[in-house]
Amino acid sequence: MKWFWYASPQTFFPLARTLALWAGAAAVLLTLAGLYIGFFVAPTDAQQGEAYRIIFIHVPAAWMSMFIYVLMAFWAALGLALNTRLSGMMAAALAPTGALFTFIALWTGSLWGKPTWGTYWVWDARLTSELVLLFLYFGFMALRAAIEDPRRADRASAVLALVGVVNVPIIYYSVQWWNTLHQGASVSLTRAPSMAKAMLAGMLVMALAFWMYSVAAAMLRVRSMIRARG
Amino acid sequence: MGGYAWYVWGSYGVTFLCLLIEIVVLVRREAKN
Numbered sequence: 195m196k197w198f199w200y201a202s203p204q205t206f207f208p209l210a211r212t213l214a215l216w217a218g219a220a221a222v223l224l225t226l227a228g229l230y231i232g233f234f235v236a237p238t239d240a241q242q243g244e245a246y247r248i249i250f251i252h253v254p255a256a257w258m259s260m261f262i263y264v265l266m267a268f269w270a271a272l273g274l275a276l277n278t279r280l281s282g283m284m285a286a287a288l289a290p291t292g293a294l295f296t297f298i299a300l301w302t303g304s305l306w307g308k309p310t311w312g313t314y315w316v317w318d319a320r321l322t323s324e325l326v327l328l329f330l331y332f333g334f335m336a337l338r339a340a341i342e343d344p345r346r347a348d349r350a351s352a353v354l355a356l357v358g359v360v361n362v363p364i365i366y367y368s369v370q371w372w373n374t375l376h377q378g379a380s381v382s383l384t385r386a387p388s389m390a391k392a393m394l395a396g397m398l399v400m401a402l403a404f405w406m407y408s409v410a411a412a413m414l415r416v417r418s419m420i421r422a423r424g
Numbered sequence: 425m426g427g428y429a430w431y432v433w434g435s436y437g438v439t440f441l442c443l444l445i446e447i448v449v450l451v452r453r454e455a456k457n
Binding site: 238243244245247248251252255290291294297298301302305306308309407411414415417418421 | 425426427428430431432434435436438439442443446447450451453454457
């Protein structure tokens, strides 16, 4: 594959449209499948009743909030190292969708917290570090908006993205490092999942749906950036 | 929803409303050019 050929914004422009269309279609189909599994296949939870069904959007949104930030930092680093215009645009195109998923993770977590913990919000390590992630996204977008020259904006925001990426492992390991109200990880690569197969399937399908959605949204946004910069 | 309707539908409603708003903004921007 000609990676450097696609590093040119003009060459990437038509490819971004194709990617957006395919990823958008996949996102719709996966969302329908995920919702079907989540509401009609997955059983009612013995302890939390129907309230647990928030998991099918809360966990995928939280994963995406962290994953998109890491991806954003990756593009930012690539832009700093190789001085490629498309890298800065990719980082900038991911930020609003990342912020959106962070807000969704916080919102759905809050609505899940009330019936299970008895409170909408608590300043524990997991919730607070996720809120910091939202502010990092806002800071990244505000910094870009404040600098008129797009190349300077790319470089300045790239530094912020790289500094902020240290927050991602803090979010992930916060439930192990500190005594928090938030439960530990439901899914881990090192041990068997602690939930029913249908619940896990619904969660993973929704995570894929959100991933495809993010690809489609970022591709559409990067196209408008390429148009704007010319 | 076993007494949890506000929490469950409040979560799903706001999530899909947010995603829908982002899609509409991006598709309108795409169509304008």
